[in-house]
Amino acid sequence: MTAPDADGGDPADAGSVVEAVFDAVAETAPEIRAALPGRRVKSGTENASGESVMAGDLYADELLGDAITAVDGVGSFVSEEREAAVDAGGAVGEGAYAVAIDPLDGSSNLRSNNAMGTVVGVYDAPLPATGRDLVAAGYVLYGPITTMVVADDDGVREEVVEAGADGSVSRSVVEDNLRLPDDPLVYGFGGRVPDWTDEFTAYAREIEDELKLRYGGAMVGDVNQVLTYGGIFAYPALVDAPDGKLRLSFEANPIAYIVERAGGAATDGEVDILDVEPEGVHDRVPLYVGNEELVERLKAALD
Numbered sequence: 001m002t003a004p005d006a007d008g009g010d011p012a013d014a015g016s017v018v019e020a021v022f023d024a025v026a027e028t029a030p031e032i033r034a035a036l037p038g039r040r041v042k043s044g045t046e047n048a049s050g051e052s053v054m055a056g057d058l059y060a061d062e063l064l065g066d067a068i069t070a071v072d073g074v075g076s077f078v079s080e081e082r083e084a085a086v087d088a089g090g091a092v093g094e095g096a097y098a099v100a101i102d103p104l105d106g107s108s109n110l111r112s113n114n115a116m117g118t119v120v121g122v123y124d125a126p127l128p129a130t131g132r133d134l135v136a137a138g139y140v141l142y143g144p145i146t147t148m149v150v151a152d153d154d155g156v157r158e159e160v161v162e163a164g165a166d167g168s169v170s171r172s173v174v175e176d177n178l179r180l181p182d183d184p185l186v187y188g189f190g191g192r193v194p195d196w197t198d199e200f201t202a203y204a205r206e207i208e209d210e211l212k213l214r215y216g217g218a219m220v221g222d223v224n225q226v227l228t229y230g231g232i233f234a235y236p237a238l239v240d241a242p243d244g245k246l247r248l249s250f251e252a253n254p255i256a257y258i259v260e261r262a263g264g265a266a267t268d269g270e271v272d273i274l275d276v277e278p279e280g281v282h283d284r285v286p287l288y289v290g291n292e293e294l295v296e297r298l299k300a301a302l303d
């Protein structure tokens with residue numbers, strides 16, 4: 001696949017566009033992290049999903065938008081925090097790519113100083129698109145250290161992102177073939193227990209007897225636990241919210257792409273997440289993701 005640059009100049013291939021997108025994301029990470037202490041308050045605005053937005057969300061969204069739209073080969077920028085796509089030049093699906101982000105996933109953790117991060121999906125089709133249109137996906141995790149997980153046709157790798165004394169940003173690969181461990185260890189289930197369906201509750205009771213609870217309120221942190229130790233993360237369909245909470249374009253698709261390439265599985269309870277046909281860019285979807293055997297058991301439990 002080739003992608004013309006923003007000026008219609010020499011074409012760039014998918015791999016170079018993807019690498020440039022994640023270079024741009026990594027470049028912003030130290031600046032976003034440094035800005036968080038001063039942005040732990042609500043902005044007073046709501047996003048396209050009707051959720052209260054933190055000042056940190058807006059800052060990360062602005063920085064990432066500027067950095068990503070400047071990348072040659074990016075034709076469109078779509079954010080969980082913005083109603084409409086930003087035209088970045090270049091025809092998406094005809095050589096240019098659409099980049100979808102959740103700029104600060106888990107921003108409710110700002111006040112409690114817990115993990116959060118940025119989720120990125122690089123689509124070879126205009127949004128709303130299915131996850132099969134992804135050519136790469138990744139996330140930055142602001143934990144004790146800043147890491148970035150990147151998945152593409154070559155597999156899944158984990159990098160440490162650091163700012164140098166001279167202001168430069170380095171990406172150091174610390175795991176070049178990230179795979180889900182065969183023996184699962186942890187689980188994390190979102191939503192309030194009284195709001196779970198009877199079928200999911202029965203499944204959760206089984207899993208609680210087998211695995212250790214690891215739920216931190218930020219999908220990127222909880223999924224990173226599953227990728228590291230093996231297990232399952234879910235934000236399930238709820239009795240009063242059958243589509244759950246997480247957004248397909250910005251959260252579920254990129255995470256499903258990453259975990260599938262790491263040897264796991266991801267479903268909405270019936271079909272693979274990557275096969276879910278969206279109606280709108282901000283569609284929500286139930287997400288169950290992790291070791292294939294645990295995901296298959298979940299689908300049988302909901303059947």
Ligand code: AFP
Nearest residue numbers: 105106107108109190191217218219
């Ligand atoms: P915020 O970005 O508003 O903190 O929401 C984070 C999130 O979208 C996802 O990262 C978590 O898995 C999920 O919501 C946590 O939701 P609960 O607060 O209902 O547990």
